[in-house]
Structure formats: C-alpha cells, structure tokens
Amino acid sequence: MSEPRSKARHRRRRTRKALAVGVPLALTAAGTLAYGSDLGVLGGTGRQASAATPAWAADTADGFASVNSLGQNGTYGGRDGKTVTVKTQAELEKYATATEPYVIVVAGTIAMNPVGKEIKVQSDKTIVGSGTSGHIVGGGFFLGSGVHNVIIRNLTIRDAYQGIWNDKDHDFDAIQMDGAHHVWIDHNDLRHMADGLIDVRKDSTNVTVSWNKLSDNNKTFGIGWTENVKTDITIHHNWIRETEQRNPSTDNAAHAHLYNNFLEDAAGTAIKSSYGNYSRGATKMVLENSYFQGIKNPVIKDSGAAIVQRGSVFSGTSGRNESGGSAFDPKAYYPYTLDQAADIPGILRSGVGPRSGIGTTAAATKAAAATTLTVAADGSGQYRTVQAAVNAVPANNPSRVVIAVKPGTYRELVKVPSNKPHVTIQGTGGSRKDTTIVYNNAAGTPKPGGGTYGTGGSATVAVEADDFQARNLTISNDFDEKANQSLSGHQAVALRTASDKVFLDGIIVNGDQDTLLLDTAAKDKLGRVYVSNSYVVGNVDFIFGRATAVVDKSVITLKKRWDGTSAGYVTAPSTAANRKGILIANSTVSGDVSNGSFFLGRPWHAGGDASLDPQTTVRNTSLSAAVKSTPWTDMSGFSWKDDRFAEYKNSGAGAGSANSNRPHLSDAQAAGQEVADWLAGWTPSAS
Numbered sequence: 001m002s003e004p005r006s007k008a009r010h011r012r013r014r015t016r017k018a019l020a021v022g023v024p025l026a027l028t029a030a031g032t033l034a035y036g037s038d039l040g041v042l043g044g045t046g047r048q049a050s051a052a053t054p055a056w057a058a059d060t061a062d063g064f065a066s067v068n069s070l071g072q073n074g075t076y077g078g079r080d081g082k083t084v085t086v087k088t089q090a091e092l093e094k095y096a097t098a099t100e101p102y103v104i105v106v107a108g109t110i111a112m113n114p115v116g117k118e119i120k121v122q123s124d125k126t127i128v129g130s131g132t133s134g135h136i137v138g139g140g141f142f143l144g145s146g147v148h149n150v151i152i153r154n155l156t157i158r159d160a161y162q163g164i165w166n167d168k169d170h171d172f173d174a175i176q177m178d179g180a181h182h183v184w185i186d187h188n189d190l191r192h193m194a195d196g197l198i199d200v201r202k203d204s205t206n207v208t209v210s211w212n213k214l215s216d217n218n219k220t221f222g223i224g225w226t227e228n229v230k231t232d233i234t235i236h237h238n239w240i241r242e243t244e245q246r247n248p249s250t251d252n253a254a255h256a257h258l259y260n261n262f263l264e265d266a267a268g269t270a271i272k273s274s275y276g277n278y279s280r281g282a283t284k285m286v287l288e289n290s291y292f293q294g295i296k297n298p299v300i301k302d303s304g305a306a307i308v309q310r311g312s313v314f315s316g317t318s319g320r321n322e323s324g325g326s327a328f329d330p331k332a333y334y335p336y337t338l339d340q341a342a343d344i345p346g347i348l349r350s351g352v353g354p355r356s357g358i359g360t361t362a363a364a365t366k367a368a369a370a371t372t373l374t375v376a377a378d379g380s381g382q383y384r385t386v387q388a389a390v391n392a393v394p395a396n397n398p399s400r401v402v403i404a405v406k407p408g409t410y411r412e413l414v415k416v417p418s419n420k421p422h423v424t425i426q427g428t429g430g431s432r433k434d435t436t437i438v439y440n441n442a443a444g445t446p447k448p449g450g451g452t453y454g455t456g457g458s459a460t461v462a463v464e465a466d467d468f469q470a471r472n473l474t475i476s477n478d479f480d481e482k483a484n485q486s487l488s489g490h491q492a493v494a495l496r497t498a499s500d501k502v503f504l505d506g507i508i509v510n511g512d513q514d515t516l517l518l519d520t521a522a523k524d525k526l527g528r529v530y531v532s533n534s535y536v537v538g539n540v541d542f543i544f545g546r547a548t549a550v551v552d553k554s555v556i557t558l559k560k561r562w563d564g565t566s567a568g569y570v571t572a573p574s575t576a577a578n579r580k581g582i583l584i585a586n587s588t589v590s591g592d593v594s595n596g597s598f599f600l601g602r603p604w605h606a607g608g609d610a611s612l613d614p615q616t617t618v619r620n621t622s623l624s625a626a627v628k629s630t631p632w633t634d635m636s637g638f639s640w641k642d643d644r645f646a647e648y649k650n651s652g653a654g655a656g657s658a659n660s661n662r663p664h665l666s667d668a669q670a671a672g673q674e675v676a677d678w679l680a681g682w683t684p685s686a687s
Helices: 089-096 341-351 362-367 386-392 667-671 675-679
Strands: 082-086 102-106 109-111 118-120 125-129 135-137 140-143 148-153 156-158 175-178 181-186 189-191 198-201 205-210 213-219 221-224 231-236 239-245 249-251 253-259 262-264 277-280 284-288 291-293 299-301 306-310 313-315 371-375 401-405 408-411 414-416 423-427 435-439 461-463 469-471 474-477 495-498 502-505 508-510 516-519 528-532 535-538 540-545 548-552 555-558 568-573 582-585 588-591 598-601 615-619 644-648
Touching: 082 089, 089 102, 089 109, 089 118, 089 125, 221 231, 221 253, 249 253, 262 341, 277 284, 277 306, 291 341, 299 306, 313 341, 371 386, 386 401, 386 414, 414 423, 528 675, 535 540, 540 548, 548 675, 555 568, 568 582, 568 615, 582 675, 598 615, 598 644, 644 667
Parallel strands: 082 102, 102 125, 109 135, 118 140, 125 148, 135 156, 140 175, 148 181, 156 189, 175 198, 181 205, 189 213, 198 221, 205 231, 213 239, 221 249, 231 253, 239 262, 249 277, 253 284, 262 291, 277 299, 284 306, 291 313, 371 401, 401 423, 408 435, 414 461, 423 469, 435 474, 461 495, 469 502, 474 508, 495 516, 502 528, 508 535, 516 540, 528 548, 535 555, 540 568, 548 582, 555 588, 568 598, 582 615, 615 644
Antiparallel strands: none
16 A cells, blocks of 8 residues: 555544453463574474374364363363274274273264263263264263363264154253363254253353354253353354254353354244243353344343343344343453354354364375475476466365475466465475565556556465465565656565465565555455564565454564665554454564664555554564654554554563553453464464
C-alpha cells in the first residue's frame, strides 16, 4: 500500500476496546537464538517426536482438558506408551482395559457383542480411528470413577438404536463417563444410539469436546446428574444436527464454556428439537459465537443458573432465548480464539468428524512420506526453475511435496496456487543466503497485456495454498526505486501469502517498501502465518496485511530509503474485526538507520474500510534506538488510537515506558496475547 497522500479523511468514532485477558498455554523454550550479522543460520534446538511415532499421537487437548488439576497436567492420552492397531472387539478390550498407557488405532469396523456393550476404558489411553475407517457399531465406551487422561478421537460410533425413540430401557451410550477427569473427545461422528451420544456424569471434570458431529438421536449430550457443582467442560466446534434434546443439557456445572458450535434442526424432517443449550441447576455457562439454525428454544436456563451470551447467530429459531447472571472468564483458565459466528456452518460442515490424516500408523505414515522434487539452475535437478517444480505438483495433492532447490540465484516469479496445498520450498545449501528467488516487479510496473501489477501482483513469490512451508532460502524483490522515480507505485513485494497455516522457518525476506504481505484468501477467511528464526528486511510498511501472523525469534532489519534517508514503518496491519493481527515476539528490531526514525506500525484501512480493526502487538522484543519514542502513527485519516496497537516488556534503547502515546499491556492482558493465542490450536512443525 502507498504512503498517505492528501485525500479525504476517513473517520470513525467508537470506544476503544479492552484487550483480551487470559492465561497462556505453557510453551517450552526452544533454545537460545543466536543472531548472526552475516544473516547465516540462526542457532537453537527443539524437541521432535521419534520418527517411529505418528505425529498425531503427540496431540494434546485444549480447553478445560488442558488445565493442570487433580494431579493431571493436561490431556495427552497414551502418547507415552506403545502404538497398537486393533481390528476386533477382543483386541480393543485387551488394550483399552490395560493398566499401562497405549495408543490404540481402530482399523476397520468392530461390531459390539452384546449390543450395547460399553468397554471400560482405563487411564492413559488414546483410542483413535485409522483415517475414516474406524467404526464402533452397537456399543461404545465407559470411563469410570478416577479414570483420567483419555483421548477418544477420529471414530464413528453408531447404531445401538433399538427402535424406540425415547428409549427408557436401553442405556446404550456412545461415550459415558462417571467421575472421570481429563478427557478429550475430538473429531468423532456419533449417531443413532439408544440413549445418549455423550454423557458426562457424576462429577466428571476437565473435559473438552471438540470438532464432533452429533446427529440422528433423541438425547444428545447430557452433563451433570450430581448435587455437586464441580464439572469444568469446554464444548467447541461441534455440529449438532437433527437431535431432539440435551444439546447439551448442563446440570450443576461449575464452568461450562460453549463456543463456535452449530445447532441445526433441518426443515421438513420428522426430528424436531425441543431445546438447544440448557443451563440447569447452579451451572455457570459462557456461550459465544455459535450458530443456531431452526432450533426451538435455542438457549434456556433455570432460575438458579447463569448464562452469559455473546456473538451468536440465531436463524429461523423460535421460543426461549435466555441469558442472565454472572459466569466466568474462560481466558482466566486457558487461551482460545473465536471464529466468527457467521462462518461456523461452513467451517463445521467441512471440518467435523473423522479425518484422513489422523490415526494412520507409523508404517502408513512412512508409506505416505513426502515426495521430493529437485530444482537446479545448472540442469542437475529434475527442473531448472522453481515454478516448473510447482507446476509438476498434482492438483489437490493429498500429502507433502518438498521442492528442494539447490544453491543458486533463480530470477523468476513463483506462484503456488490454492489447489496445491502441502508444498515446501526448501534451499539445500549450507546457508539461507545460498539459494535466492528474486524478481523486480513493482506495483506500477507495466504488465505485458496492459495495466500494472498492483501491490499484491508485484510479489516475487505468491502463495495461495494452505499448509505451505519455506525454509533455508532468500526471497527478494530487488526493484530499483532510484532508477524508476518516474514510475507511479514503488511498492514491491518479495513474498505474498494468502492462505492458512503458512510456516516460514529460517528464511530471509528482503525488499524495501511492502516486503512481506501476509494476507488471507478473503476478508472473512482465517489466514495464520508463523515466521520463525528468520530475517525480514525493509523500510516502509514492510510487514503488512490482514493475516493472523506471528513473527517469532527473528530479526527485523530496518533499511534506509533509496535516497539514503532514514524513515519508515515496520508494520501496517489491516486486520478484520474480531481477528488477531500481527504479533512480533521474542525478536530484535534494528538496522543501520538514524535514531528515532522508524515507527513500529500504523493502521492500514485498505480501501478506506472503517470496519477493519488493525492490530499489532510487539512484546518481549529488543528495540534499537531507531524506534521512535512515540512508536505508532496514523494512516490515511485513520487514528491508530482507534485500533489495537500495544507493547509488552520490550527492551533495548528503543523501548520506553507506558504513556498515552505508548500503550503497554498489563500482565493479565499479555497473558491473552501469547504466540499460542495467535496460532489457535495449530502447532507448526517442519515437514
């Protein structure tokens, strides 16, 4: 985007909102980062899973199941035990009821005998379906008093139904727990059972239920059946469809946090909802950003219960929709990130239930190892250009493709289209400087077919595919501003991303104005980017865009302008409302420029869009004297004070104490603005 010019001023008046308060996820330090002045390899070590252990086996719960209590620190199931594959009921019972930890992979359909049998699962177990093939038919699982640290994931549990809709005689549940704690129920398809799909009873606590489809049932999800007010439970990203009652019914829960769920009563079917979310007894419930479609009595509460509602959508609903009382702040217990309620039906229709990437065994993981394509400018590889290798990736490739680029300079434009996910571009040299992809388009550069490239179109490397990674190379735009003063539009992007789960690790991104554009596929789409152990070089708005982006353990290098002057802006976020913007953490901001010459950021309201809510947080970062004592400034008529700009515990000559022109986060606010809060459940890992 360009610097502000004389134009009509865009103004808005609104109350400046409070920054989120919360408690961060526990993060393990990856080691000490050594910054080399030659832009060489940055030091540091990190823990990696054993090659023989499937990556998904190390997944851990979020929500209340992640909280350290009752002698159990989080929920990680059987990850410390052996991984076994079962295909029969006898095998499943053998390992699920054992005293030692196991990761139990269900590979195929297991019909329970007798019908309605619930296997008594013991502590420290992960029971997971192999891709979409793991089915439990006619029965389920029971977790008794004191059982803890259990994950039930990626399974289809179905068809214990005995022909009586409101069945009082057959207590056949998919998953029942009586007095268990630290349980994670995730990415399952639960349907058509004789009684409940999930029952969380008798003081069971520290439970998280996420990304499940619960459907075609009378009694869906019951919580409580106790006089004690003890249960802590998180219920998020579940699609509850064509169910009559208990959606869920929550009785005497100390803390019930429900968010981003989709409750749907489809028109024209025999199943009619009687109520949706129900807060009973002395329950304290927080309900956020859910979507209710056609539900009768979507939200109800008892006189002694509490419901705090915010941000949900109610479409075609009728009857009671209640709230009242005081509840609790979920971020006092764990971090989380809300999706916008309007997006929830689309997100959940495609995202819930068993996934093909979960539950594959170590052998299957090896069989699906990444494909490697080699690039060498001298012809010694499979391809001479990086783009030729990208073109060779099949559309909708299901697994990782690594494009290994030999040392050299590749003067070309590279585009990774949206239908080619899971691509890694990796330099093979000893240093990130050995392999360079470079071009020199600018926003005002004429296109061969007419017109100009524009800012986004000027990118040397453009990434529109999810799950992209780049490492150990340099991506540069060497547009010569001095030689092109007559050209209108000097923005020259080195790297543009417009997708989700982008991991940039150990790279250099080099340019002048608008070096690194971190965007999303659309204004209403989430686009998470994690930049680590890297260098970003530029002068004007050189980290910018609307992505939810983290620059962590990296060096941000300030560069003089084409005429030798020192003046610039590090960030220009264009964050959509209710999303997170740019987080710079654990990094260094420095460069060979004059003292007090650079702002940390300014708000970019692209196209004059007043609905945007730009955000930059800079925390735990060393700031050189080049940073201004008033580090934020206005842009194009929008005041930075109307948006979200803050610091926390920065150091160095450019750091300063809090004042009205330099807001700092409190400790409580900073606890909700950790790296993990930005990544929202995604753990970037090299592949």
